[in-house]
Amino acid sequence: MILKNEQKYRSWVEVDLDNFSGNLQEIRRLIGDGVDFMQTVKADAYGHGAIEISHAALRSGARMLGVANADEGIQLRVSGIEAPIVILGPSTLSEIPDIIKYHLTPSVSDAGFALALEEQLVRAFRTLSVHVEVDTGMGRGGTMHSEAVDLIQHIKTLPHITLEGLFSHFASSEMMTPYNDQQWQLFSGLLAELHRMGINIPIRHMDNSGAILNYPTLKLEMARPGIMTYGIYPSEETKGKAALAPVMSFKTTIVLIKEFPKGYGIGYNRTYITKDKTRVATIPVGYGDGYPFILSNQGEALIRGRRAPVIGRVSMDMCTLDVTHIPDCKVGDEVVLLGRQQDEYISANEIAAKAKTISYEVLCALGKRAPRIFLQKGKTDAMEPRLRRIFVPGEEKSIARIDNIIRHYLQTRTRNEELGDAIYYEMFETLFGKEDRQLELRSSFRYDITIAQLPEVAEHRRRADAYFQLRTHVEYKKTIRSDIFMIGCASDSLQLAALIEDEHCEYRWILGGDDLVIERDFTVEKMRIDGRDIPIIEAKKTERGYEVWCGSEKLYWYDPQPHPDQPELASTYPHHKHVPPDTPIPEVKRSGIKHHRLPAPGLRFDAPNLQLLIEEIEQQLQM
Numbered sequence: 001m002i003l004k005n006e007q008k009y010r011s012w013v014e015v016d017l018d019n020f021s022g023n024l025q026e027i028r029r030l031i032g033d034g035v036d037f038m039q040t041v042k043a044d045a046y047g048h049g050a051i052e053i054s055h056a057a058l059r060s061g062a063r064m065l066g067v068a069n070a071d072e073g074i075q076l077r078v079s080g081i082e083a084p085i086v087i088l089g090p091s092t093l094s095e096i097p098d099i100i101k102y103h104l105t106p107s108v109s110d111a112g113f114a115l116a117l118e119e120q121l122v123r124a125f126r127t128l129s130v131h132v133e134v135d136t137g138m139g140r141g142g143t144m145h146s147e148a149v150d151l152i153q154h155i156k157t158l159p160h161i162t163l164e165g166l167f168s169h170f171a172s173s174e175m176m177t178p179y180n181d182q183q184w185q186l187f188s189g190l191l192a193e194l195h196r197m198g199i200n201i202p203i204r205h206m207d208n209s210g211a212i213l214n215y216p217t218l219k220l221e222m223a224r225p226g227i228m229t230y231g232i233y234p235s236e237e238t239k240g241k242a243a244l245a246p247v248m249s250f251k252t253t254i255v256l257i258k259e260f261p262k263g264y265g266i267g268y269n270r271t272y273i274t275k276d277k278t279r280v281a282t283i284p285v286g287y288g289d290g291y292p293f294i295l296s297n298q299g300e301a302l303i304r305g306r307r308a309p310v311i312g313r314v315s316m317d318m319c320t321l322d323v324t325h326i327p328d329c330k331v332g333d334e335v336v337l338l339g340r341q342q343d344e345y346i347s348a349n350e351i352a353a354k355a356k357t358i359s360y361e362v363l364c365a366l367g368k369r370a371p372r373i374f375l376q377k378g379k380t381d382a383m384e385p386r387l388r389r390i391f392v393p394g395e396e397k398s399i400a401r402i403d404n405i406i407r408h409y410l411q412t413r414t415r416n417e418e419l420g421d422a423i424y425y426e427m428f429e430t431l432f433g434k435e436d437r438q439l440e441l442r443s444s445f446r447y448d449i450t451i452a453q454l455p456e457v458a459e460h461r462r463r464a465d466a467y468f469q470l471r472t473h474v475e476y477k478k479t480i481r482s483d484i485f486m487i488g489c490a491s492d493s494l495q496l497a498a499l500i501e502d503e504h505c506e507y508r509w510i511l512g513g514d515d516l517v518i519e520r521d522f523t524v525e526k527m528r529i530d531g532r533d534i535p536i537i538e539a540k541k542t543e544r545g546y547e548v549w550c551g552s553e554k555l556y557w558y559d560p561q562p563h564p565d566q567p568e569l570a571s572t573y574p575h576h577k578h579v580p581p582d583t584p585i586p587e588v589k590r591s592g593i594k595h596h597r598l599p600a601p602g603l604r605f606d607a608p609n610l611q612l613l614i615e616e617i618e619q620q621l622q623m
Contacts, residue, residue: 004302008265009370009372009538010253010255011252011289011372011441012250012251012252012370012371013047013248013250013340014249014374014380015048015052015053015247015372015373015374016245016246016248017056017374017375018377019231019247020053020056020247021060023149023229023230023245024039024056024057024061024205024230026058026242026243027228027242029221030216030242031207031212031223032219035222036064036221037059037061037062037222037223037225038062038065038086039225040052040066040068040224040228040229041066041067043068043364043544044426045230046227046371047366047367049374050072051076051081054081054083057079057229058442063222064083064086064105065083065084065085066086066088067088068087069089069091069095071098073087073102074098075493077102077103079567086105086106086131088141089151090107090109090110091106091107093130096120097120099117099128100126100128103128103344105129106128107131107132107141109135110151111151114151118160122160126163127160128161128162129162129163129164129165130162130165131165131167132148132155132163132166132167132201133169134183135146136168136169136183136185136187136544137171140169142168142169145168145187145190148190149193149197150188152166152199156303164201165201165205166184166190166194166203167205167206168186172190172619173208173209173211173215173234173430174209174210174234174235175237175331176237180214180215181225184393185261186220192239192297193297199324202221204221205222206218206220206228207220208224209225209227209228210234211223212228213218213241213242214236214557227360227363228242230248231245231248232246232347233349246278248338248369249336249339250338251284251335251336251337252334253331253333253334253335254260254281254282254323254330254332255282255294256282256283256331257279257280257329258280258282258488259277259278259279260277260280261277262273262274263386266280266320267319268312268313268315270336271312271313272312275433276510278311280311280320280321280322281303281308281320281329281335281505282318283319283320284570285317285318286315288369288527289367289368289369289370292314292351292357292362293353294354296312296313297311297312298349299319300346301346302335302344303333303334303335304333304341305341305343308325321569338351348363361379407420407421408420410423410424410582442478443477444476447473448472449470449471449472451471452468452471452514453468454468456461467521472569474507480529482504483612484553485505485506485549485551486505486549487507488502488505488507488508488545488547489508489510489518489522490510490544490546491511491512491545492512493510495510495543496545499545509622518541518545519546522546524536524539524550533576536549537553557587592598
C-alpha cells in the first residue's frame with residue numbers, strides 16, 4: 001500500500017491556509033476598509049502553528065500580531081517576523097529585558113510595571129511603544145476604567161515610552177447582552193474624556209470575534225479577531241452572520257482491527273462490554289494527544305465517510321472504535337477526529353459540547369504530539385510539516401547542546417561522521433574564529449553607484465587621464481552595537497583581514513593600485529543612521545589601512561533595532577588603457593540590488609575602458 005506523505009505520521013493536524021486566508025477576507029469585509037485588524041496568535045495560534053499563521057495573516061493585511069507572553073513574541077521574532085507584536089496580557093517584570101531586546105509591545109495595566117519598563121529602557125538607550133489595557137468589566141487584566149486616566153497621564157510623563165494603543169475586552173461578546181453595551185459605554189466614555197484632555201492615542205481596539213459579528217457598528221481603529229479567523233463561530237447565535245470555513249482537521253489511521261465475541265470487555269476497567277460480535281479498530285490517539293478523556297464511550301470518528309463511535313476508555317496513547325457497520329475498512333485507512341470526510345463533518349464545537357468545554361480548548365489541545373501539515377491550494381507539500389513548538393528562552397539553552405545537535409545533523413546529512421565533523425569545525429571557525437565572536441546580520445542592501453572621469457585638476461592631470469572616479473551610496477539594515485564605529489579601507493588582503501577582526505569596523509573596502517594613495521583616493525563623504533547625519537570624528541592611516549571613525553559619545557536617540565545605515569563613499573580605480581579626451585563617458589546608476597554578502601571589499605577591476613569597467617562592476621554585484 002502506498003501511503004500519502006501525511007500518513008507517515010501516527011497522527012497529524014492539517015491546517016488549511018487557503019480557508020484561513022478566506023476567513024480573513026470575510027473579516028475585512030465585515031469590519032470595513034477603514035479598520036485595521038490584529039491577528040491573535042496566542043497559544044501557537046490556537047494550536048494551528050503561530051509562525052505559519054502569522055505569515056499568512058500579514059500577507060492578508062494584518063497590521064499587528066497578538067500573543068500571550070514574551071516567549072511567544074520571541075518565537076515570532078526569531079522566525080523573521082518584523083511586524084508589531086503586542087503582548088495582550090500583563091507581563092511579568094522578568095520579561096522586560098526580552099520585551100526590550102526583541103522589540104515587543106507590552107500591555108500596561110499598572111504604573112509599577114510602566115516605571116520598571118522606563119528604568120530599563122533608560123539603561124538600554126531605547127524607546128518602546130505600549131498599549132494600555134482598561135478593565136471595563138472583564139475583571140481580569142487591565143487597569144480599572146476609573147483609574148485609567150491617571151495611569152495614562154503617568155505614562156505620558158515617561159520619555160522612553162510611547163503610548164501607541166488603548167484597548168479593552170468584552171466579557172460576553174458572543175451573546176447579545178446589555179452587559180456588552182455597558183462595557184462599550186465605559187470605554188467610549190473614557191475615549192471622550194481623553195479627547196477633551198487633548199490626549200490622542202492613535203490605536204484603540206475592543207472588538208473581538210463575537211463583537212465583530214454581534215456589534216458591527218461598534219468600530220474603532222482596529223479589530224482583534226481570534227477564534228473566527230480559524231473558522232469557528234463564537235456561539236450558535238453568531239452562525240449565519242459570516243461565511244467562515246474551518247481551518248484545522250485532526251487525523252490518524254487505523255493501526256489494528258480485531259473481532260470480539262459478545263461479552264468481551266474493551267479498554268481499562270472494561271467500561272464497554274460488547275453486546276454482540278463486534279469489529280473494533282484501534283487508533284494511535286489518546287488523551288496524551290489532547291483527545292479528551294471525557295469522550296470515552298461518547299466520542300465519534302469518521303472512517304470512509306461514516307461515523308464510528310468511541311467504545312471503552314480513551315487511553316493515554318490509544319482509543320478504540322466500533323467499526324462493525326463499516327465492513328470494508330482496513331488497517332491504514334484514514335480516520336478523522338476533527339474535520340470533514342466526504343459528507344460528514346465533526347466540528348470543534350461538537351467535540352466541545354460532548355467534552356463539556358469550549359472550542360478554544362479543543363483547538364489548543366488537539367494533536368499535542370502531532371505535526372502540523374499545511375495545505376495551500378489543496379496540496380499538503382507546499383510547506384514543511386512542523387511539530388508543535390514549545391519555546392525555550394535563550395538563557396535556558398545550552399550552547400554545548402546546540403553545537404552537538406548541529407554537529408550530529410551534519411554527520412547525518414553527509415552520511416559520514418568524519419566529513420560531518422570537518423564541515424562543522426570549518427564552518428564554525430569561518431563564522432566565529434578561534435573563539436566565539438558576535439556575528440553581524442545585514443539585510444535590505446541597496447547600492448547606488450556612479451562612475452565618471454576624474455575632474456581635470458591641473459596638478460592631477462595625469463591621474464585624471466589614468467583613473468575613474470567611483471561614488472558609492474550604500475544602504476542596509478543592521479543593529480548598531482557601538483556608539484563609536486569605523487569605516488575602513490584596506491590596500492591589501494592582510495589589512496582587510498585585520499579590519500574584519502575589529503568589532504568596531506562597520507563597513508570595509510579594499511582599494512589597490514601601484515600609485516594610489518589610500519588617504520587621498522578614498523573618502524567617506526557622509527554617514528547617516530535612520531535618516532540622521534552621524535558625525536565623522538577623525539580619519540587616519542594605520543597599519544591596517546585607512547580608518548574613518550564616526551559616531552558620538554552616546555547616540556541617545558538611537559533605537560538599536562535593525563535600521564538603515566547609509567555610508568557614502570568616493571574612490572578611484574585605474575584605467576589600463578588611455579581614453580582619448582573626446583571619448584564619451586557613460587554614467588551608470590544601479591539601485592535596489594539585493595545581496596547575501598557585501599561585495600564591495602572584494603571589488604578589484606582590470607578594465608581597459610569605462611564601459612568594460614561598468615560591466616565588470618555589474619557582474620561582481622550580481623554574484
